[in-house]
Amino acid sequence: MPDFLVVGGGVAGLVAARRLALGGRSVELLEAGSLLGGQMQRHTLDAVVLDAAAESFATRGGIVATLLADLGMAEDVVLPDIASAWVFRTDGSAAPLPATGVLGIPGHPLAPDVVRAIGLRAALRACADAVLPARVGADSENLGALVRARMGRGVVDDLVAPVVRGIHSRHPDDMPVESASPRLRALLAERGSLAAAVRSVRTAAPAGSQVAGIRGGMFRLVDALKADCERLGVRIETGVRVDGVEPGGVSVGGRVLSGQVVLAASDPTQPAPERRRLTLVTLVLDAPALDAAPRGTGVLVAAGAPGVSARALTHMSAKWAWLADALPGRHVLRLSYDGDPADAVRTAMHDAEVLLGAPVGGLIDADSVAVWRPVPIRRGPRADGVHDIGEATAGTGLAAVIDSAERAAQTLLGDSRSPETRDRMVQ
Ligand SMILES: Cc1cc2nc3c(=O)[nH]c(=O)nc-3n(C[C@H](O)[C@H](O)[C@H](O)COP(=O)(O)OP(=O)(O)OC[C@H]3O[C@@H](n4cnc5c(N)ncnc54)[C@H](O)[C@@H]3O)c2cc1C
Structure with missing residues (x-):
């Protein structure tokens, strides 16, 4: 029986599991999916592995950078290009x-x-x-x-x-x-x-860039956390969906597992949170007209702007120098859509041309990824002794979820002294 059962193998769950293991506790991490990382997924385009979702982190408080340094990745932190993003306005022009x-x-x-x-x-x-x-x-x-x-x-x-x-x-x-x-x-x-x-x-706000990234992709954080958890003896099980949660354990298909529960996932005992579908379309292009980065690092689109249905375009290879180096002679664009655009890649090619105001050239590779975003709900502190971390309590974004996971784990390490030690302290 482990000291802690961490439910959910997204970044929050991995960070908490690592911290608890560093504190000398035995930890089992249960992830419903076949892969770790939760929302931080990856895909391969033109033979290069790229982030399929998060591509940067907020630098505020130094929270993510501290974790990366702990994981030996301080040298891999990179800043985005300083060029401004553009806005595509309701009258169809850009500034x-x-x-x-x-x-x-x-x-x-x-x-x-x-x-x-x-x-x-x-x-x-x-x-x-x-x-x-x-x-x-x-x-x-x-x-x-x-x-x-x-x-x-x-x-x-x-x-x-x-x-x-x-x-x-x-x-x-x-x-x-x-x-x-x-x-x-x-x-x-x-x-x-x-x-x-x-x-x-x-x-x-502190001077300097509000966001940073990881050379090679944000997904490397997931791999580094997984490797460190394994090194520290965390037992990681994927393909295990928890269906019941209580302070002393969880149930999985009728099987009961015991341990103090850290919930880094939506609560399986509550109705499924309302979710919205987004679609992210990534295009790899051979497009010399984009070499000059005509819209800096990307374009944000006003609602109702004519002729396009994307809500944002990021010129990823203009924003991140490491990506331009990884795919020489190519441009990588990511367009995001509310819902599910018809004929996503063709729509994205059209929208890219309108938003960038330049021909986007030849399509080398493309991928369209559906993402389900929970409508944000903040859970308050629980009365039942289960410890909540991650998006449900901390809000969206890696800085917020990593902070919540580190803090919760530190608190639990403080609280989880052996019963004898606690008894001695009470006396
Ligand atoms: C498209 C996109 C782009 C983003 N871009 C950025 C960005 O640039 N910068 C940034 O900081 N943030 C970004 N975010 C947000 C950031 O990725 C998330 O806030 C963060 O990854 C959430 O981590 P988490 O561990 O709290 O939750 P999740 O990643 O959702 O992890 C929860 C895990 O729990 C598992 N799980 C659920 N139910 C169960 C169960 N019953 N039993 C077992 N396991 C279960 C899930 O499978 C999942 O792996 C982005 C998100 C998306 C979708």
């Missing part, structure tokens, strides 16, 4: 994304790059934010309503919606203000305008 914003909300509404992105009329409307009383929009339930009230529709439609849609796959009208930026509302009250609040958020 570079303004530099000094938070989720597309401008810190300086009259800056030349903002005027270029949304036009002078919309930029002047956005300036009203500076003179409106701080209470205007302050009670808005969602980000879209807040920005619309303070800066007008143009900022929402041509800046905030494309950015939020590209990053979080939802419209700002469906995004609570606090999920977008936890301090934004308080800073609006404190600083008196939304633009000033945005500038404060930017100033508080």
Whole structure:
């Protein structure tokens, strides 16, 4: 009987299992699928293994970089190209994304790059934010309503919606203000305008790139975690779907396994979470017209923009130098879609040409991957002694889930001293 049963072999489960094993505990990790990594999957295109999902991590707090250094991968951390991304607007034209914003909300509404992105009329409307009383929009339930009230529709439609849609796959009208930026509302009250609040958020953020990647692909993190878990004696079982969870163990098809449970998966005893389908289409192209990276690292698309159905395009080989080196003479594009586009590769080729404003050349290889994203629900702390980690409690993104897994494991290591030791401490 292991000390801990970790349910779910995504990054959160692997990180927790590793940390618990480093603390000298025996750990069994149970993964329903045939592969580890959960949402962090990979695919092979033009004979090179590429990330099929996550391609970067947030640098905030140094959480992911610390883990990578622990795993001996510090030298493999790479920064993306600094070229700006672009926005494809509701009128079908494209402009570079303004530099000094938070989720597309401008810190300086009259800056030349903002005027270029949304036009002078919309930029002047956005300036009203500076003179409106701080209470205007302050009670808005969602980000879209807040920005619309303070800066007008143009900022929402041509800046905030494309950015939020590209990053979080939802419209700002469906995004609570606090999920977008936890301090934004308080800073609006404190600083008196939304633009000033945005500038404060930017100033508080550490200098340098907000994201980084791993040379060779983010999936290498999964392989390194798996190897370290195995080295530390974690028993990893794939193809094992847990169907019942309780504090002292789990059940798998009528079999009961005992151990303290760390749940790094959706709770099998609860109704399945609502999910949305996204499709990611990766194209490998022989396209000299893209050598100049006409849209920097990619394009975020405004909802309802004419002639395209993609919601974002990443010029992966312009964003990551290691990828350009791995596929010389090729360009790698990734387009993302809500739902399931008909004839995905052909649609992506068409959209790429429109969004990049250049011929995309010959198709060398392509893959279309369906991804099911859970509609975010945050589980509160459980009363039953099962320890929840990963997306369900921490939110989306590797920095958040790794942090939650490390913290939970540290707490459990503190709590899981032998009963004799605990008794002695109580006495
Ligand atoms: C397309 C896409 C792009 C992304 N891009 C980025 C990015 O660039 N940067 C970033 O930081 N994040 C990104 N993310 C988000 C990031 O990948 C996730 O937040 C993170 O991988 C979640 O890890 P997790 O371990 O909490 O959950 P998951 O990866 O979902 O792992 C849960 C695991 O539990 C298993 N499981 C479920 N039920 C059971 C059961 N009953 N019994 C046993 N096992 C079970 C599942 O099979 C799965 O392996 C992206 C996600 C997607 C889908």
